[in-house]
Amino acid sequence: MSDTNKDALPITVRNVTKTYGNVYALDDVSLDVKSGEFLTLLGPSGSGKTTLLMVLAGFTRPDCGSLKFGDEEMIRKPPHLRDVGMVFQNYALFPHMTVEGNVGYPLRLRGVSKQDVATRVERALDTVQLGGYGGRRITELSGGQKQRVALARSIVFEPRILLMDEPLSALDKKLRDRMQIELRHLHEQLGMTTVYVTHDQREALTMSDRVAVVNHGRIMQLAGPQELYDRPENKFVADFIGDSNFLSVTREGGTLTAGGVKLRTSCNVPEGDSLALMLRPERIHLLEDAADDETNVFDATVTEVVYQGESFLLYAKLSDGSEVAVRGAIRADTFAGLPRAGAPVRLGLAAADTVLIADREG
């Protein structure tokens, strides 16, 4: 972490509610973003993640709630007095100004001297690897360059909080992957508290210190990427993050049964009778030999095998009729050796890879 980190501010959101008619865009949301943290709001469209970001930026006025940057209450402050940087989804670069005009805009508003504007703009452009681009017109830039200019404009006035609204969604996949890493490095370098909105779960897992999964205006789970993937707390998170199979679990006394098999598990078993077993396709193995004690074994019949380049996807039907997908890496000629549709297979799932969650909607 860098020295500038001590300038970053924590964000405290308390009981923020925003309704449109009788739809809750934000339903009593509370959230703490630590100083210097990279936190991602992840959710499907209409989940409220963007509304929450707009509340932070001051463009959406909530019905009630509190918002603090550091110790200062911000909820009633107009956006132009909040001093937060923001990268918009469509960049919102002013088309009637040059790159220099755009990046220097916040500095000129703050009455920075001409000379300082020039040096600080150049430094910001250097930071996003666009040194020497100051004289370009916005229309001459490629999508990736626009993205960088927007970023430079949002950091040039050294805000202590940076907000980003799906900034990479307009880029093609290769560029997006590279920008994810670059943004991550930039965050480490500048150290400002960052709130990032995306609907792309891989992006969220790649970039974030912590991820808040949002749905129906509520935060479903707030955790680090790995915990979110390995230990989802509810069915929504389990379903939204990564690929997943669900098997319903029956509970009789201390015995759990799923897919016709008595379950071995090392994870915490939630309260309640209605449980589901979540299986990640890539954690299921095709067993050839006898399994050890720590592995659950499901007998199944292959229904379909799909070739996907770097991996295969095998669909199989368990003895109780439920269907699961299995993913495996393809090396050399392993694909040719896979069982065909109709063939019997044995699927293994380590006890450590079982995830039991309460099976209810929401």
Added chain:
Amino acid sequence: MATTDINAGGLRQDERMERLKLFGLASPALLLVLVILVIPVGWLFYVSFVGADGSFSLENYERMIERKSYARIFQTTFEVSILTTGLCILIGYPLAYFMSQLPQRLANLCLLAVLLPFWTSLLVRTYAWLVLLQKQGLVNNWAISLGLWDEPLKMVHNLNGTLIGMVHIMLPFLILPTYGAMKAIDRDYLKAASNLGASPRRAFWTVFFPLSTPGLFAGSLMVFVLCLGFFVTPAILGGGRVILVSMKIVSNIELFVNWGAASALGVVLLAMTIVVLWVASRFLNLDQMTGGGH
């Protein structure tokens, strides 16, 4: 080589046929332009160089230079056009801004209100102003009975009446392109300005206004050029006291039956209009004028 030009001749022929058909579709319009624009203007040009005795002469143009009244007419025409354009901007820009900020349904209603008079006959609207603005008209009578002023104001048959009528007629030409340009401004630009620290006033002047100027310029130019050749409204509401080029052309024909003099005036007016448009095009991106700039 042998395999590369399979069907090349036939494909080229198809291409030629397609172009020919497209040209065929455009020909009625081209013919119309030729008959009602190119030929009459050419004839006008020709007539302006024919003297009273029927031979080639520059007397129609010499008269314009010699007589002071002509210079004054051109001066009045430009003054009235500039004043009308200026007033249209003062009234039209804030209205267009207001409309652009309304929810779409209300904005459409306002647009309808702007367009409704536009669809009413020009003559009807002009005479309506005559009725409203005259000495014993509605406006004067009401104002006096309300005590706003004591003596009837002279609001018609002079410059005032001319301007009121012309501004009213011309306003939609300014509002429509301005409103169009304003609607095309992404609201995120203003959010971005605000986020970067601009107060609403600063955001307006540094972002919204510059982005709306292509529409404003296009509208202003249209109003100005239309004003240069405007006849009906200034003729009726000016009451003969405000004489524009168009009115002089009419009197040359109707009173003096001097087609040569009228044509020469027409040619000079056309030339001036072209110069105005040419100068404007030097400063404006004509692409932006049609809304293609964004």
